[in-house]
Amino acid sequence: xxxxxxxxxxxxxxxxxxxxxxxxxxxxxxxxxxxxxxxxxxxxxxxxxxxxxxxxxxxxxxxxxxxxxxxxxxxxxxxxxxxxxxxxxxxxxxxxxxxxxxxxxxxxxxxx
Amino acid sequence: xxxxxxxxxxxxxxxxxxxxxxxxxxxxxxxxxxxxxxxxxxxxxxxxxxxxxxxxxxxxxxxxxxxxxxxxxxxxxxxxxxxxxxxxxxxxxxxxxxxxxxxxxxxxxxxxxxxx
Numbered sequence: 001x002x003x004x005x006x007x008x009x010x011x012x013x014x015x016x017x018x019x020x021x022x023x024x025x026x027x028x029x030x031x032x033x034x035x036x037x038x039x040x041x042x043x044x045x046x047x048x049x050x051x052x053x054x055x056x057x058x059x060x061x062x063x064x065x066x067x068x069x070x071x072x073x074x075x076x077x078x079x080x081x082x083x084x085x086x087x088x089x090x091x092x093x094x095x096x097x098x099x100x101x102x103x104x105x106x107x108x109x110x111x112x
Numbered sequence: 113x114x115x116x117x118x119x120x121x122x123x124x125x126x127x128x129x130x131x132x133x134x135x136x137x138x139x140x141x142x143x144x145x146x147x148x149x150x151x152x153x154x155x156x157x158x159x160x161x162x163x164x165x166x167x168x169x170x171x172x173x174x175x176x177x178x179x180x181x182x183x184x185x186x187x188x189x190x191x192x193x194x195x196x197x198x199x200x201x202x203x204x205x206x207x208x209x210x211x212x213x214x215x216x217x218x219x220x221x222x223x224x225x226x227x228x
Contacts, residue, residue, distance in 0.1 A: 003156075006155075040220065040223065041220055042116070042157075042201065042220045043201075043203075043216075043218040044218075044221050045215060045216070048149075050214065065126035088153075090155055090156065092156075094172070100146065100158055100161045101146065101158065101216060102158060103148075103155040103156040103157070103158075104155050105154060105155040106153070106154065106155045108153070
C-alpha cells in the first residue's frame with residue numbers, strides 16, 4: 001500500500017526532554033511537510049522540505065528541528081526549547097511544486 | 113498575510129439534507145484551493161483540489177466552487193449521510209509558492225454533524 005506513516009500514534013514527554021516523531025512515505029513524493037494542530041485551530045506549518053538534504057522553516061519553527069537524509073523520511077524533533085509542545089502533529093507530502101498534499105494519520109504529543 | 117476563514121464553525125443537520133460549507137480568503141492571488149476532511153483524532157483526507165483557473169470540481173456527492181475574485185469557495189454536500197460527520201477544512205496555496213514548496217494556509221474548519 002502506498003501512503004504516509006507516522007509513529008508513534010501517541011507520545012508522552014517529560015519537561016526538558018527532546019522527542020522525535022517519525023514520518024515515512026512510499027509515494028515517491030519530493031516534498032514533505034510538518035504541521036501542528038491545536039484544538040479549534042487550523043494547521044500551522046512547522047518545517048518543509050523540497051528535496052533531500054534541504055529544508056526550510058515554516059511559520060512556527062522555533063523549538064523544532066528536522067532532517068531530510070532520505071527522500072522517504074522526514075523526522076521531526078521537538079526540543080526542550082519548545083515551551084508548549086502538547087499538540088497533534090501531522091506530516092504531509094506532495095510532488096514538488098503545486099501538487100495536491102496528502103497527510104499521514106498524525107501523532108498526538110502530550111507533555112507530562 | 114493570507115487569512116482563511118470558515119463559517120460556520122459548527123453545523124448540525126438531519127440526514128438527507130443538502131448543505132453548503134463556506135471558505136473565504138483575504139488575498140485572491142492563489143494558485144489553488146484544497147478541501148479536506150478530518151475525522152476525530154485522525155489525519156486529513158483530501159477531498160477536492162481546485163486550480164485558480166477552474167470554477168468548480170466535483171467528486172461524487174461533493175461539489176466545490178471557487179470565486180477567486182471575491183475570495184470565496186463553497187463545498188456543497190448533497191444528500192448528507194451520518195458518515196459525512198467530520199471536520200471539513202479548506203486551505204489555499206498562494207502564488208509564488210509553486211517553486212518554494214507547496215505551502216498551504218488553512219482555515220480553522222467547520223465541524224459537521226449529520227443526525228440520523
